[in-house]
Amino acid sequence: xxxxxxxxxxxxxxxxxxxxxxxxxxxxxxxxxxxxxxxxxxxxxxxxxxxxxxxxxxxxxxxxxxxxxxxxxxxxxxxxxxxxxxxxxxxxxxxxxxxxxxxxxxxxxxxxxxxxxxxxxxxxxxxxxxxxxxxxxxxxxxxxxxxxxxxxxxxxxxxxxxxxxxxxxxxxxxxxxxxxxxxxxxxxxxxxxxxxxxxxxxxxxxxxxxxxxxxxxxxxxxxxxxxxxxxxxxxxxxxxxxxxxxxxxxxxxxxxxxxxxxxxxxxxxxxxxxxxxxxxxxxxxxxxxxxxxxxxxxxxxxxxxxxxxxxxxxxxxxxxxxxxxxxxxxxxxxxxxxxxxx
Numbered sequence: 324x325x326x327x328x329x330x331x332x333x334x335x336x337x338x339x340x341x342x343x344x345x346x347x348x349x350x351x352x353x354x355x356x357x358x359x360x361x362x363x364x365x366x367x368x369x370x371x372x373x374x375x376x377x378x379x380x381x382x383x384x385x386x387x388x389x390x391x392x393x394x395x396x397x398x399x400x401x402x403x404x405x406x407x408x409x410x411x412x413x414x415x416x417x418x419x420x421x422x423x424x425x426x427x428x429x430x431x432x433x434x435x436x437x438x439x440x441x442x443x444x445x446x447x448x449x450x451x452x453x454x455x456x457x458x459x460x461x462x463x464x465x466x467x468x469x470x471x472x473x474x475x476x477x478x479x480x481x482x483x484x485x486x487x488x489x490x491x492x493x494x495x496x497x498x499x500x501x502x503x504x505x506x507x508x509x510x511x512x513x514x515x516x517x518x519x520x521x522x523x524x525x526x527x528x529x530x531x532x533x534x535x536x537x538x539x540x541x542x543x544x545x546x547x548x549x550x551x552x553x554x555x556x557x558x559x560x561x562x563x564x565x566x567x568x569x570x571x572x573x574x575x576x577x578x579x580x581x582x583x584x585x586x587x588x589x590x591x592x593x594x595x596x597x598x599x600x601x602x603x604x605x606x607x608x609x610x611x612x613x614x615x616x617x618x619x620x621x622x623x624x625x626x627x628x629x630x631x632x633x634x635x636x637x638x639x640x641x642x643x644x645x646x647x648x649x650x651x652x653x654x655x656x657x658x659x660x661x662x663x664x665x
Contacts, residue, residue, distance in 0.1 A: 329354035329388045331381045332396035333366040343618040354388030385412040403428045415442040417624045433639045443638040449501045450508045451619030456612040459509045467570025475564040477551035492532040502564045504644035514539040521655035527554040537651045
């Protein structure tokens with residue numbers, strides 16, 4: 324069955340979406356929209372999308388192209404309006420992250436998707452990184468025993484220009500959500516409380532909130548510690564963060580790239596003051612592990628539409644990752660620990 328998709332928001336990120344969409348069988352792009360119509364025309368030419376509708380806004384795009392699917396690649400402030408319009412037009416909608424600017428808007432979109440009988444899902448492409456899948460498999464096999472703490476460090480200094488450099492809470496809302504969602508994917512755990520401190524160093528080229536440290540208490544009593552900065556020049560981490568998982572019987576580290584290391588207690592022996600340890604191999608990817616970043620997310624979404632199923636990043640689940648972000652922001656603004664409410 325051929326599916327027709329329209330995309331709204333033709334900024335730089337739309338290239339990754341269109342590259343991925345081109346690899347999905349029987350998926351046809353029928354329209355592009357952007358406030359800058361010339362940019363939409365340029366993206367159509369770049370991807371050899373002939374005879375597609377070019378529109379200035381989502382309403383015009385939907386009324387002229389009649390898609391089955393709407394790809395939402397707009398800035399966060401426009402997300403609620405775009406998703407609402409897509410669902411009202413009978414589309415299944417796949418959005419960039421975050422799924423909304425506020426939890427109230429996110430709850431509204433979850434309710435609208437349910438009422439429309441349509442899927443609204445979110446591009447959380449870090450879930451579709453091979454390392455994340457392998458770690459999820461290792462932790463859920465009990466490789467290091469019960470997880471007692473998780474630590475993620477993110478330190479990079481990108482100069483994006485554009486809307487990110489004007490956003491409030493830019494690190495938490497635009498980037499840390501990837502690490503928060505990856506933590507949920509790898510451990511299967513959600514968060515119940517958070518204390519967060521946010522700041523903007525003097526050298527920052529962002530308007531607000533380029534750096535943050537957050538301590539989450541998880542559902543099982545474990546603790547997740549996140550430290551990050553988007554203006555940390557030198558000795559950068561991976562875009563996926565650098566991770567340490569501490570368990571009752573061992574530890575797992577991941578550099579965010581290719582190196583996963585696991586050490587566990589070797590029986591009951593002691594080596595001086597410390598338990599004797601032995602290395603353990605991290606499990607390989609399995610045949611059913613969905614990877615490939617944006618292509619993985621889009622493929623999962625399209626497969627769910629075709630099977631009347633549900634993709635992994637469906638809104639009613641992904642709201643839990645957004646709740647961690649909103650909780651961290653609320654804590655930073657209040658200067659105290661807060662409960663995470665969904």
